[in-house]
Amino acid sequence: MINLDHISAAPLLPEVKEVMIDAINSDLHNPSSQHQAGEAAAERVEAARESVRQLIGAGGGKEIVFTSGGTESVNHAIKGVALASRNGGNHIVTTNIEHNAVIRSLKRLSGFNFKVTSLPVDETGRVNPDDVAKAITDKTLLVSVMHSNNETGTIQPIKEIGAITRERKVLFHSDAVDSVGIVPVDVDDLNVDLLSFGSNRYYGPHGVGGLYIRKGTRIFPLLEGGVQEHNKRGGTENVIGIIGMGKAAELAARDMDTRMTHLLALKNYILAHLPEYIDEYLINTNLEYSLPDLLNVSLKYIEGESVMLMLDGDGVAVSTKSACATGSLRASHVLMSLGLSHADAQGTIVISWGIGNTASEMDRFFASLAESVKMLRDMSPLYKNHSNMS
Amino acid sequence: MINLDHISAAPLLPEVKEVMIDAINSDLHNPSSQHQAGEAAAERVEAARESVRQLIGAGGGKEIVFTSGGTESVNHAIKGVALASRNGGNHIVTTNIEHNAVIRSLKRLSGFNFKVTSLPVDETGRVNPDDVAKAITDKTLLVSVMHSNNETGTIQPIKEIGAITRERKVLFHSDAVDSVGIVPVDVDDLNVDLLSFGSNRYYGPHGVGGLYIRKGTRIFPLLEGGVQEHNKRGGTENVIGIIGMGKAAELAARDMDTRMTHLLALKNYILAHLPEYIDEYLINTNLEYSLPDLLNVSLKYIEGESVMLMLDGDGVAVSTKSACATGSLRASHVLMSLGLSHADAQGTIVISWGIGNTASEMDRFFASLAESVKMLRDMSPLYKNHSNMS
Numbered sequence: 001m002i003n004l005d006h007i008s009a010a011p012l013l014p015e016v017k018e019v020m021i022d023a024i025n026s027d028l029h030n031p032s033s034q035h036q037a038g039e040a041a042a043e044r045v046e047a048a049r050e051s052v053r054q055l056i057g058a059g060g061g062k063e064i065v066f067t068s069g070g071t072e073s074v075n076h077a078i079k080g081v082a083l084a085s086r087n088g089g090n091h092i093v094t095t096n097i098e099h100n101a102v103i104r105s106l107k108r109l110s111g112f113n114f115k116v117t118s119l120p121v122d123e124t125g126r127v128n129p130d131d132v133a134k135a136i137t138d139k140t141l142l143v144s145v146m147h148s149n150n151e152t153g154t155i156q157p158i159k160e161i162g163a164i165t166r167e168r169k170v171l172f173h174s175d176a177v178d179s180v181g182i183v184p185v186d187v188d189d190l191n192v193d194l195l196s197f198g199s200n201r202y203y204g205p206h207g208v209g210g211l212y213i214r215k216g217t218r219i220f221p222l223l224e225g226g227v228q229e230h231n232k233r234g235g236t237e238n239v240i241g242i243i244g245m246g247k248a249a250e251l252a253a254r255d256m257d258t259r260m261t262h263l264l265a266l267k268n269y270i271l272a273h274l275p276e277y278i279d280e281y282l283i284n285t286n287l288e289y290s291l292p293d294l295l296n297v298s299l300k301y302i303e304g305e306s307v308m309l310m311l312d313g314d315g316v317a318v319s320t321k322s323a324c325a326t327g328s329l330r331a332s333h334v335l336m337s338l339g340l341s342h343a344d345a346q347g348t349i350v351i352s353w354g355i356g357n358t359a360s361e362m363d364r365f366f367a368s369l370a371e372s373v374k375m376l377r378d379m380s381p382l383y384k385n386h387s388n389m390s
Numbered sequence: 391m392i393n394l395d396h397i398s399a400a401p402l403l404p405e406v407k408e409v410m411i412d413a414i415n416s417d418l419h420n421p422s423s424q425h426q427a428g429e430a431a432a433e434r435v436e437a438a439r440e441s442v443r444q445l446i447g448a449g450g451g452k453e454i455v456f457t458s459g460g461t462e463s464v465n466h467a468i469k470g471v472a473l474a475s476r477n478g479g480n481h482i483v484t485t486n487i488e489h490n491a492v493i494r495s496l497k498r499l500s501g502f503n504f505k506v507t508s509l510p511v512d513e514t515g516r517v518n519p520d521d522v523a524k525a526i527t528d529k530t531l532l533v534s535v536m537h538s539n540n541e542t543g544t545i546q547p548i549k550e551i552g553a554i555t556r557e558r559k560v561l562f563h564s565d566a567v568d569s570v571g572i573v574p575v576d577v578d579d580l581n582v583d584l585l586s587f588g589s590n591r592y593y594g595p596h597g598v599g600g601l602y603i604r605k606g607t608r609i610f611p612l613l614e615g616g617v618q619e620h621n622k623r624g625g626t627e628n629v630i631g632i633i634g635m636g637k638a639a640e641l642a643a644r645d646m647d648t649r650m651t652h653l654l655a656l657k658n659y660i661l662a663h664l665p666e667y668i669d670e671y672l673i674n675t676n677l678e679y680s681l682p683d684l685l686n687v688s689l690k691y692i693e694g695e696s697v698m699l700m701l702d703g704d705g706v707a708v709s710t711k712s713a714c715a716t717g718s719l720r721a722s723h724v725l726m727s728l729g730l731s732h733a734d735a736q737g738t739i740v741i742s743w744g745i746g747n748t749a750s751e752m753d754r755f756f757a758s759l760a761e762s763v764k765m766l767r768d769m770s771p772l773y774k775n776h777s778n779m780s
Contacts (some may be wrong), residue, residue, distance in 0.1 A: 003419075005427075006649045006758075008428070009418075009419040009427075009428075009626075011417045012414060015393070015413050017415065024410055025407065030398035030596070034695070034702075034710060035698065035701075035702040037399075041399075055528065068462070069625045070625070071614075071625030071626075072613050074622075075612070075614060075615070081709075083502075090683075091414055099615065101613075104615055105614050105615075108610065119777065121669070122443075127663075130505070205629075206420070206626045206627065206628060206629055206630075207598075207625075207629065207630070207632075208597075220498065221494075223462050223467070224461075224465060224491065224495050225491030226461065226491070235462060238458060238597020238598065238628065240596075241631065242597075242628070276691060290445075308424065308425065309424075311425075312426055315428075317423070318425075319423060319424075320424075329474070332752055359477075
């Protein structure tokens with residue numbers, strides 16, 4: 001299989017597999033236990049925390065909370081800050097293109113007397129920092145804007161928004177699940193108070209992630225119980241997963257530049273050669289501000305899901321939208337926010353590659369895509385009508 | 391090391407290691423992805439769910455939600471049911487000996503207009519079902535009572551309480567983290583609507599667990615985002631951990647009887663031989679209703695933590711209380727609830743063994759314990775005073 005669906009799942013790196021298998025075979029004890037066996041496990045967890053800390057430029061390990069992944073991190077950040085708010089703050093500012101973890105957390109809060117302002121993005125998929133500044137009121141307790149979008153790869157002006165929230169003394173959370181480990185993300189440079197991230201995005205395991213909480217941030221835990229994670233998240237740690245995440249973070253930091261060069265070369269290869277294989281498509285990714293490893297393409301007159309299934313038959317995996325939204329028949333809220341028609345939004349495939357992919361794999365993908373698109377358009381009444389019109 | 395601290399960490403079974411390592415090497419994709427690679431991952435997750443379903447006698451797989459462990463399960467159950475309550479229900483009944491995950495979740499809710507009645511236990515550590523019946527009012531939305539206590543191993547009359555909650559039409563959650571996989575637990579037999587459990591207790595990995603939610607139970611998700619876990623828990627699954635948990639559940643169900651026989655034989659061995667090595671101790675475990683693999687012992691006139699550290703020096707791991715409470719200097723709330731003095735509560739060690747432990751290991755433990763107790767009592771002013779008095 002050619003994995004052009006890295007955004008849903010990136011393969012574990014050999015070095016990550018190695019440390020996870022070693023952890024499995026090491027019979028590590030509970031990191032909270034006070035005997036030597038417990039301390040040995042705790043040391044492994046703390047070493048992983050240090051690698052993660054370095055990856056995002058956090059000031060100290062106590063600012064990093066290990067979670068069960070990006071969704072927990074986002075829920076923790078948003079619900080935790082909202083419920084801990086004092087002085088009547090009940091207003092949150094966000095954008096129309098956030099991941100469902102943000103949208104649903106905010107929707108839940110809006111059932112409990114919190115007010116949400118959701119900002120539009122322009123046709124390139126970016127929010128205007130001035131809109132954020134205007135939306136902030138004296139009741140605003142939190143601004144939550146994603147670093148990059150999981151469907152389009154478009155990167156938001158987080159640093160500019162962070163300067164505004166810093167000046168206005170409002171907490172700022174960024175869902176950076178799809179950026180951390182792929183492009184440089186530094187919590188101080190970005191002026192964020194909270195940052196959500198995962199592990200699989202940079203070739204670590206699924207089901208483990210982290211939340212950066214700037215020292216001094218007032219927040220309630222989401223998972224309450226034991227005193228783990230500096231009393232910020234109860235529950236015995238996913239030690240094996242954390243060890244894998246730590247190794248993945250270490251390698252992501254070390255190899256980021258060379259990886260970005262490779263990923264960007266493939267992006268340019270796709271952009272250069274796609275026109276040789278298909279016509280009548282839209283690129284929904286902002287090419288000036290975006291991730292190096294993802295393109296969102298709308299294929300006119302046909303269904304993205306049909307294309308995905310035909311490519312799958314040819315051994316090429318792509319996605320049509322967030323894997324988290326699988327089963328939902330609705331068009332992507334992200335693409336609708338860009339102003340796409342419902343038909344164009346449904347005609348979308350998301351192509352996301354990794355450090356193991358090659359240009360010759362892209363050629364195979366192009367050929368398969370061209371054939372799929374032709375076959376589907378030949379069957380498409382929409383395409384026939386269009387052809388008759390022109 | 392002789393691991394007599396299984397309650398904090400049980401070693402992974404060889405079969406569990408094998409399936410986890412296979413999962414790591416299989417490059418499994420995202421179970422929510424619709425292509426073949428995603429479906430292959432989903433099949434592995436669903437096979438694990440079926441093993442877990444069978445272990446606890448759930449009616450269908452949709453009633454099982456995979457979580458990041460017992461703490462998430464408990465937070466999800468309690469906060470999820472409370473926040474979803476309608477018709478003015480704002481009262482929850484629990485006991486004084488619950489795990490901190492329950493206590494802290496309820497404490498958080500009490501800051502948001504929920505009322506909590508916490509029931510005492512008798513000197514054997516059990517709650518009286520009649521007390522539960524009396525505590526239920528027309529505002530009661532939930533009763534939460536643990537199946538077995540993590541510090542004493544004492545088992546509560548869950549079935550009797552379940553009959554009451556069923557009759558009174560109040561939801562019933564049981565924190566069964568320390569029982570599931572060790573003793574028979576059947577959600578229908580117990581009349582529970584929600585049941586929290588983990589994976590490490592029965593030799594699966596840490597950081598993964600489950601929540602049973604009876605069909606029709608009104609509950610909000612704790613982690614909101616994608617449509618994973620039948621829309622009950624967002625976030626890409628910890629696939630490797632879930633596969634390990636599934637194998638552990640399968641083996642726990644298959645081998646439960648033989649394991650219990652072995653564990654109970656070791657319990658009886660300890661009870662029979664401990665008096666040959668030490669005197670002046672209390673057994674805080676209810677010997678009629680308790681787990682087969684844990685004893686809570688208060689060693690008079692000395693500190694349990696000192697005993698734990700000396701045993702550790704001899705290569706024997708025990709605990710003094712919940713690993714989740716490490717770092718807290720306070721005496722165990724569980725033991726104080728049994729009526730122990732502060733001094734006796736601080737003199738406690740928790741001995742918890744597993745299917746790999748042997749009687750000869752117990753002999754080594756006894757010898758080390760006898761030496762540690764003697765040395766500590768020789769230094770103890772409390773013990774000297776006591777000796778002078780008698």
